[in-house]
Amino acid sequence: MYALLVSDCAILVADNTPVDGETSADRDIAALEALLSTIKRLNKNSLQYDIMLTTSIAYGPFHYEQRSELLGIEKNLLMGSAYIEAYIDQSAGKPKLQCGDCRIIEKNVPPQVLVALDNKGVTLFQMIQKQKKYYYYYWMRQRPEEIAEFQAAYKNTENLKYVGIRLLLQGHQDLNVIPNDNP
Numbered sequence: 736m737y738a739l740l741v742s743d744c745a746i747l748v749a750d751n752t753p754v755d756g757e758t759s760a761d762r763d764i765a766a767l768e769a770l771l772s773t774i775k776r777l778n779k780n781s782l783q784y785d786i787m788l789t790t791s792i793a794y795g796p797f798h799y800e801q802r803s804e805l806l807g808i809e810k811n812l813l814m815g816s817a818y819i820e821a822y823i824d825q826s827a828g829k830p831k832l833q834c835g836d837c838r839i840i841e842k843n844v845p846p847q848v849l850v851a852l853d854n855k856g857v858t859l860f861q862m863i864q865k866q867k868k869y870y871y872y873y874w875m876r877q878r879p880e881e882i883a884e885f886q887a888a889y890k891n892t893e894n895l896k897y898v899g900i901r902l903l904l905q906g907h908q909d910l911n912v913i914p915n916d917n918p
Contacts, residue, residue, distance in 0.1 A: 744825070745777075746818065746821075747770060747773060747774070748797055749766035749767065749769055749770040750766060751763050751765075751766040759845075759847075760845070760847035760848075763845050763847060763848050764847065764848055764851045764857060767792075767839075767848055767851075768857055768859050768860075770792065771837075771859055771872055771874070772859065774790055774792075774837055774872070774874060775874035778790075778835065778837070778874055778875070779874075787834035787835055788834075788835070789825065789832040789833070789834065789835070789836050789837075790832075790836065790837035790838070790872075791820075791821040791822075791824040791825050791828065791832065791838060791840060792821065792837070792838065792839040792840065793816070793817040793818075793819075793820035793821040793824065793839075793840045793842075793843065794817060794840075794842075794843040794844050794845065794848075795815060795816035795817035795820060795843045796815040796816055796817060797815035797816075797817040797818050798815050816843065817843075820840055820842065820843070821840070824838075824840055833889070833893075835874075835875060835889075836871065837871065837872040837874055838869040838870060838871045838872065839852075839863075839869065839870040839871075839872065840868070840869060841865075841868045841869060841870065842868070844870075852865070852870055853865070861878075861879045862874065862876060862879060862882070864882060873885065
């Protein structure tokens with residue numbers, strides 16, 4: 736696996752080239768498992784610095800080529816359907832990604848990976864739920880039984896945001912109930 740940092744995003748690329756007698760299907764599943772483990776670790780580490788991430792995972796060709804470098808300027812080539820699909824999902828996907836969301840775009844996912852996601856044979860895949868054209872990964876939960884309660888609580892936080900805005904607009908100025916710990 737390798738990563739590229741571009742502007743305000745990170746591009747993680749999982750190598751799915753079979754090694755040591757692995758089948759293509761085994762390698763695809765192992766690559767996704769490694770990618771999801773990395774995403775979980777990145778999200779947890781980012782939260783320590785009060786940074787919340789969103790993640791789109793897309794399958795397909797991807798190509799990176801280092802082009803030229805000048806003092807303080809770097810030009811590189813990024814192309815491929817995986818990059819484009821993930822970018823479109825991040826910027827215009829429906830439903831809009833929320834803080835903490837990690838989802839796999841179903842389009843172009845190899846059939847053997849879809850079977851593994853649906854059968855939940857890999858322990859990590861038990862934390863994934865299908866919703867329309869996406870598979871959502873609940874990295875912030877430990878057990879599948881916690882997902883429904885998490886979804887309900889998350890929806891409540893979205894509703895509470897609007898209650899707070901309404902109260903502030905109505906003139907309530909004493910809404911500083913959460914201390915600002917950031918310097």
